[in-house]
Amino acid sequence: MFIDIKSAVNPNHSQSHIRYSFPLDRPVKALYLYFEYEPKLLDDNAQGRKLLEQSLERYVLPEQKELALSGIDRYLPLSNLITISVDDPNEYRGACHRHDSIQQLFLSESAASPGLLPGEIITGTWTITLSLHSIVTGSCTYHLKAWAEEEEAI
Amino acid sequence: MRWLACELHTHTVHSDGRQTLQELGNGAARLGFDCLALTDHNTMSGLADKQIVEQSAGIFILPGMEWTTFHGHMVTIGLDDYVDWREAQPANIHDGVAAVHRHGGLAGLAHPFRIGSPACTGCYWEYAVQDWNDFDYIEVWSGTFAPIKTDNSRAFSLWTDKLNEGHRIAATSGRDWHEQADTEEPISVTYLGVKNETTIDTEQAVAALRQGRVSVTIGPLVNLEVISAAQVYGLGSIVPAGEGAVTAQVSIDCTVRSGLWALPHPDYHLILISNKGVIADYPLGSSDGLLELQAELPRDGLIWMRAELRGIVRGIRTMVAFTNPVYFE
Numbered sequence: 017m018f019i020d021i022k023s024a025v026n027p028n029h030s031q032s033h034i035r036y037s038f039p040l041d042r043p044v045k046a047l048y049l050y051f052e053y054e055p056k057l058l059d060d061n062a063q064g065r066k067l068l069e070q071s072l073e074r075y076v077l078p079e080q081k082e083l084a085l086s087g088i089d090r091y092l093p094l095s096n097l098i099t100i101s102v103d104d105p106n107e108y109r110g111a112c113h114r115h116d117s118i119q120q121l122f123l124s125e126s127a128a129s130p131g132l133l134p135g136e137i138i139t140g141t142w143t144i145t146l147s148l149h150s151i152v153t154g155s156c157t158y159h160l161k162a163w164a165e166e167e168e169a170i
Numbered sequence: 171m172r173w174l175a176c177e178l179h180t181h182t183v184h185s186d187g188r189q190t191l192q193e194l195g196n197g198a199a200r201l202g203f204d205c206l207a208l209t210d211h212n213t214m215s216g217l218a219d220k221q222i223v224e225q226s227a228g229i230f231i232l233p234g235m236e237w238t239t240f241h242g243h244m245v246t247i248g249l250d251d252y253v254d255w256r257e258a259q260p261a262n263i264h265d266g267v268a269a270v271h272r273h274g275g276l277a278g279l280a281h282p283f284r285i286g287s288p289a290c291t292g293c294y295w296e297y298a299v300q301d302w303n304d305f306d307y308i309e310v311w312s313g314t315f316a317p318i319k320t321d322n323s324r325a326f327s328l329w330t331d332k333l334n335e336g337h338r339i340a341a342t343s344g345r346d347w348h349e350q351a352d353t354e355e356p357i358s359v360t361y362l363g364v365k366n367e368t369t370i371d372t373e374q375a376v377a378a379l380r381q382g383r384v385s386v387t388i389g390p391l392v393n394l395e396v397i398s399a400a401q402v403y404g405l406g407s408i409v410p411a412g413e414g415a416v417t418a419q420v421s422i423d424c425t426v427r428s429g430l431w432a433l434p435h436p437d438y439h440l441i442l443i444s445n446k447g448v449i450a451d452y453p454l455g456s457s458d459g460l461l462e463l464q465a466e467l468p469r470d471g472l473i474w475m476r477a478e479l480r481g482i483v484r485g486i487r488t489m490v491a492f493t494n495p496v497y498f499e
């Protein structure tokens with residue numbers, strides 16, 4: 017296991033990246049990632065409305081605010097969004113920008129999960145980036161794991 | 171000039187779309203598109219299927235990626251390689267644009283006034299812009315039935331403001347298409363004017379967008395040319411200061427994508443509009459087929475001019491189509 021990390025973030029971490037690097041010292045057949053975060057949803061809709069009202073101050077013209085406020089519930093419940101991207105020692109290997117809060121991903125020479133690029137799993141430093149687009153719950157815990165499928169013994 | 175019907179903002183299962191590239195390609199071809207740009211969020215991995223889908227769906231696919239950052243979404247099109255979106259900070263977006271340009275791509279503001287975080291993360295454009303000429307385009311019509319949406323009106327006004335300030339920047343539509351679901355709402359098309367009549371390639375489509383040979387519509391294709399004694403200036407061209415008397419020539423082609431859209435009793439008006447306001451307003455009624463009209467142009471103080479087709483859509487009087495500008499030195 018190259019990475020096996022459990023941690024927690026809060027709304028102050030919104031709009032930041034967290035990076036985890038690990039050295040790969042031997043060629044492997046495939047790299048596997050497991051990523052999970054929770055909660056996904058902010059169940060407290062009153063709090064959600066409060067956050068939305070604050071954001072409308074910023075995003076909506078004064079003359080359109082009333083209309084925007086009346087339609088605010090269509091954005092509820094609010095959700096956390098953390099996405100994952102992968103860099104091999106030389107290049108970007110893609111991102112999985114989607115809303116699933118549990119993702120099991122892999123990369124190999126010939127195939128990869130949607131969003132990621134197939135290609136040789138070369139030796140050197142690999143980096144997994146978590147992009148915290150939005151954290152709306154008081155706390156959000158995550159679990160990130162990375163491991164390899166070994167080359168078959170000859 | 172051939173006008174390619176393009177859909178410039180799409181997503182697949184490689185990001186948060188619920189469609190494969192094959193499903194997207196088939197769906198776009200059914201709607202009469204010649205070309206689509208694949209602009210998945212922060213990845214270009216979906217392009218692995220580009221050639222297979224182009225052949226089987228009969229549609230051209232432009233490479234692209236939507237920078238889905240914390241402070242704005244930026245559509246990039248036509249680039250030959252990935253550019254890192256994760257370095258973008260509120261004050262350094264021009265570095266990202268420069269990198270996109272180095273890779274032969276174009277950069278545009280995606281849905282700049284869509285409500286941002288936490289409703290739609292990073293969707294509202296909050297990047298500081300030092301030089302508007304650095305951006306190739308603004309996506310002024312986002313989604314379906316685009317002309318009636320408030321966010322799009324703001325984007326359209328932003329574009330007009332920048333033209334009035336003397337910047338030369340193109341405007342496009344993009345459905346931000348995530349799934350194959352039927353819609354009753356009018357669909358926007360961005361037409362790109364390319365010179366080669368027979369084949370389509372990335373270079374030509376990118377050149378058309380970069381130079382502003384662009385016309386956007388939910389129905390008829392509107393074209394505008396400025397004609398002098400010596401030359402014809404198409405969309406995106408610059409009429410030199412020394413040029414003598416000029417005439418505007420407008421064509422409205424209601425036969426494009428025949429059968430794939432309908433605007434019953436539209437009561438069209440064709441408007442020529444510029445930095446000096448409305449130059450001419452022609453009531454056209456509810457005609458179809460190909461319409462053409464001409465107008466003498468006052469050159470005094472003119473820096474840009476575009477054509478807008480307005481009409482009644484689903485009971486609402488709204489914009490139906492607009493061209494990108496012809497510029498004046």
Ligand SMILES: [Zn+2]
Nearest residue numbers: 236243280293
């Ligand atoms: Zn977007």
Ligand SMILES: [Zn+2]
Nearest residue numbers: 179181236346
């Ligand atoms: Zn999008």
